[in-house]
Amino acid sequence: MGKDKVLDLANKISRVKRGSKSGVTFDDPEYKIYSPWMSEDVAEVTLCLKLREKMSAAEVSAVCGRPEEEVAKLLWESAVGGAAFVNKIEGVDKYWVDIWVPGHMEMVVNNKELIQKYPELGAAFDAFGKKKGPLCAGNIPVGKGPMRVIPIETSIDGDTRTASYEEVSKYLNDNEVFSLSDCACRTSREAMDEGCGHLKEDICIQMGHAAEYYIRTGRGREITREEAMVVIKKAEDNGLMHSIPNFDGSGKTHAICNCCGCGCFAMRLAEQWQNPDMVRSNYTVKIDLDKCVACGECVETCPTNALKLGQKLCSKVPVAEKERELPHNTEWGEDKYNPDYRTNKQVVTEGGTAPCKAGCPAHIGVQGYIKLASQGNYEEALKLIKMENPFPAVCGRICPKFCEDDCTRCDLDGAVAVDDIKKFIAQKEMDADTRYIPKIKYDYDKKIAVIGAGPAGLSCAYYLAVEGYKVTVFEKQTALGGMLTLGIPSYRLEKDVINAEIDVLKELGIKFKTGVEIGKDITLAELRKQDYQAFYMAIGAQAGRSLGLEGEDAQGAVTGVEFLRKVNLGENSELEGKVIVIGGGNVAIDVARTATRVGATQVDMFCLESREKMPAHADEVHEALDEDININNSWGPKRIVTEDGKVVGVEFRKCLSVIDANGRFNPSYDENNTKIVDAEHVLLSVGQAIDWGNILENSNIELNPNQTIPADAATYQTDEPDIFAGGDVVTGPRFAIDAIAAGKEGAISIHRYVQNGQSLVLGRVKRDYRAFDKTNIDLDGFDNAPRQNIAHVDGKQSKQTFRDLRETFTEEQVQLETERCLGCGVAVADEFMCIGCGSCTTKCRFGAITLVKTHNAEGSDLKEVKKIIIKHVLKRKVRIAVNKPFKKIKAIIKGYDIKLDK
Known part of the structure; x- marks a missing residue:
């Protein structure tokens, strides 16, 4: 049975008649926001209140005929619940009702006890917006909606500021x-x-009568004006925007909300129903194409997806732009809506953007930090890099340089030396008196355990610490860094570089526990009892793979990974005589070059692939050859030859092909073409394996056949909800930059997981950065400035030491090299979808984004709004009627087959 008086109250606040066509029913959200908690007695006295006209308990008592003392008690219960405002005026409590939004819906759900007891109240608020949103699409003029964006004030400083109400x-x-x-x-x-990761706590400000009401009813705590300004700044720093209730009259409001586009119900009007006029400010974004460097920070913070990355360079064949329909003069139905706006945000235009950002697994704003470096602003360049990669000094030495491989300049005269520029920026910071320590955003009393101190684990720990979590990293080895430390030789990545990067993590408060093997020294269950609320599994692929060859267990045969670990840990690993390295990847090159440094008289590499198709990076192949390492291509091992249990050689057979007709790894050999090569040591470097030990004992996780852990491709969550995983344990062996990117995504998921009511996917930016078609780019007219290079290191010198002898760019070289960047990407604005919040301007380091005043609308008093909207609706109907014939004629001219309506 429903509550009749509660339903009557819902109709009264809605200003409709119960039972009428537009009347509120028991199934409507206006009823459901009150029905769980409101008694019929409370509803009866609240029915006596008036819209925005203040009444005392005595005045209400006279209307409803109940004793004043009883009425006062019931009115207070109504106010605490959220169905009535209350203020003390001249010593007397005065009550009134307001509109649903912004008003009673917010008031009810902001009662912390009610929303915890009746979570369905949140669904009622959501449903109200979904009920009203479609009715408003196109029918509300700019500045006349119930909520309105107010620009971030710094975004309108200067010539564009013209009215204080903005x-x-x-x-x-x-x-x-x-x-x-x-x-x-x-x-x-x-x-x-359905939370989006932007948390609800202590973020919205009330003023005047609303503040008094919120303080008295326990919805909010009293703060000073100065504290309010701190909240405003904090919101802006964290990518939030401002909006205000808009029916108090021009230049007046009772609250400032700090909103996100992925959670706010007001912003949903712009996004789901493609109706930005209902919430927009008077300003619109403008992009200076000459200043924009497509770093992407504005794109990912834009609440309405009005910004995307596109192409700055001219196309040989221009791509036709689609004409946008607008609700001002078009019938606006479901075919125009975007109900999936919380999951389908796009970061690039249909044509794609700069290949460097698209090609980088971490999608670093390459153009951005190159531009900052060209200006000598190295600290800001470093900060921009660390938005996506906490370890630029490491990656500046070992990165596979996908950005350079994809650089548009490759088609002109050679890629920009992106990695060397990054290395210079990072080295500049490491050489400074003080290091850059990012500001911690919040202070969460939640403990997170990261298992594995390699690049994925360290990256996850870094971003969780910046977010404000208490992070402990558990590492089985005695050294930190994972394969960065144990798998990469010092002549490529010296240990003090790794340690310097890890020092920043320690400054952030991250704790490290080394020599602790999870599953042996302590279990996941025991860590849960210690109040660790989530785990990031990032143990890497630190074991070597075998081939199952005859003789693999002989003395002198070990995996390359094991060999590198011993060398890096300073254990006895000297080699004498001839060494054969089996494998053709980057790790195999590292193994061979390391063997040269620990006493081998001759090192021969054998791999299945031809020289052109070797998986190792070309630069590393050249460095190996320069150090007198012999590379034998297109040979596969048949057996390891042994005598008395010791290695004496390897028998090889000629490899005819590596990949079969179906594109699978399936080598074929010429069995008649074999040879035996003498050797005292064989180092197998044909891949890496994952050693799980007992970590997952008693868990619900079943590993894949290749021992990787199944995890969601977007969220990195495993079948054990509190366990997330990333890096090599998910993908198999890849590069450090892949693991770093996975670490950041893991941190995003863990933040959402440990907070109440947050979705792992809703409102999450899918970083689908795609490159434009380089074959359609016009490169005529660009200079042919030569690429800057570091001095070549003589292999005869380098193979004598484990020191990294490679130089770093000079500042002069950085200036010359940064000028070679073509700046081929740019941010593109959809001015219709822009709501003028200014959030993008707070992220731009280049002065490329500004807000320009394009409207002159002011807020209105509630009493005036209805007339204004009716007038607007009538004019819109005329525009739609006039526009229909023109649209059809235009379509016919374009060659479309469209039948005219009768």
Whole structure:
């Protein structure tokens, strides 16, 4: 049975008649926001209140005929619940009702006890927006919606600032009483387990009568004007935007909300129903194409997906742009909506963007840090890199340089030396008196365990620590760094470089426990009892693979990974005589070059692939050859030859092909073409394996046949909900930069997982950066400035030491090399979808984004709005009627087969 008086109240606040066509029913959200908690008695006295007209308990008592003392008690219960405002005026409590949004819906869900007891209240608030949103699409003129964006004030500093009602500070200065509460929209999302990772706590500001109400009813705590300004700045720093209730009259409001596009119900009007006019400010984004460097920071912070990365260079064959339909003059139905806006945000235009950003697994803003370096602003360049990669000094020495492989300049005269520029920037910071320690955003009292101190684990720990979590990294080995330390020789990556990068993590408060093997020294169950709330599994692929060859267990035969670990840990690993390295990848090159340095008289590499198809990077192949290492291509091992249990050689057979007709690894050999090569040592470097030990004992996780761990491709969550995984344990052996990218995504998921009611996918940016078609780029007119290079290291000198003898660019070289960047990517603005919040301007380091005033609308008093909207709706109907014939004629001219309506 429903509550009749509660339903009557829902109709009254809606200003409709119960039972009418537009009347509220028991199935509507306006009823459901009250029905779980409101008694019929509370509803009866609340029915006596008036819209925005203040009444005392005595006045209500006279209307409803109940004793004043009883009415006062019931009115207070109504106010605490959220169905009535209350303020003390001249010593007397006065009550009134307001509109649903912004008003009672927010008031109800901001009662912390109610929303915890009745999470369905959040669903009611959500449903109300979904009910009203489609009705508003196109029918609300700019500036006349119930909520309205107010620009971030720094984004309109200067010539564009023309009206005080556009400034956040104006509203703070106009008031004396302030309160701070949770965000009602994000509270509702959380109650539905649909949170977007932007948390609700202590983020929205009330002022004046609303602040008094929030403080008295326990919805918010009192703060000062100065504290309110701190909240505003904190919101802006964390990518949030401002909006205000808009029916208090021009230049007036009672609250400042700090919103995200992926959680806010007001912003949903712009995104789901493609109706930005209902919430937009008077400003629109403008991009200076000459200044923009496509770093992508603005794109990922834009709440309405109005910004994407595109192409700056001219195309040989221009791509036709699609004409956008607008709700101002077009019928706006479901075919125009975007119901999946929380999962389908795009970061690039249909044509793609700069190949360097697209090709980098971490999608670093390459153009951005190159531009900053060209300006001599190395600290900002480093900060931009560390947005995506905490270890630029490491990657500046060992990165596979996918960005360079894809560089547009490759088609002109050779790639920009991106990696050397990054190395210079990182070295500059490491040589400085102080290191850059990122600001910690929050302070969460939640413990996270990272298992494995390799690049994936360290990256995850870094981003979790920056977010504000208490992170402990557990490492089985005595040294930190994983394969960075144990698998990469010092002549490529010296240990002090790794340690310097890890020092920053220690400064962030991350704890490290070495020599601790999870599953042996302590179990996951025991860590859970210690209140660790999530785990990031990143143990890497630190074991070597065998081939199952005859003689593999002979003395003198070991895996290359084991050999490198011993050398890097300083254990006795000297070799004498001839060494054969089997494998053709980067690790095999490292093994061969290391063998040269620990006493081998001759080192021969044998691999299945031809020289052109070797998986090792070309630079590393050349360095190996320069150190007198013999590379024998297109040979595969048949057996290891032994005498008295010791290695004496390897029998090889000629490899005819590595890949079969179906594209699978399936080598074929000429069995009649074999040879035996003498050797005292064989180092097998044909891949890496994962050694899980007992880590996953008693868990629900079943490993893949190749021993990788099944994890969701987007969230990295495993079949054990509190265990996330990344790096080689998920993908198999890849590069450090792949692991670093996975670490950041893992941190995003863990943050959402450990917070109440957050979804791992909703509102998450899918970083699908795709490159434009380089074959359609016009490169005529560009200079042919030669690429800067570091001095060649003589192999005869380098093979005598484990020191990294490679030089770093000079500052002059950096300046010359950065000028070679073509700046081929750029941010592109969809001005219709822009709501003028200014969030993008806070992320741009280049002055490329500004807000320009394009409207002149002011907020209105609730009493005036209805007339304004009716007038707008009538004009819109006329525009739609006039526009229909023109659209059809235009379509016919373009050659479309469209039948005219009768």
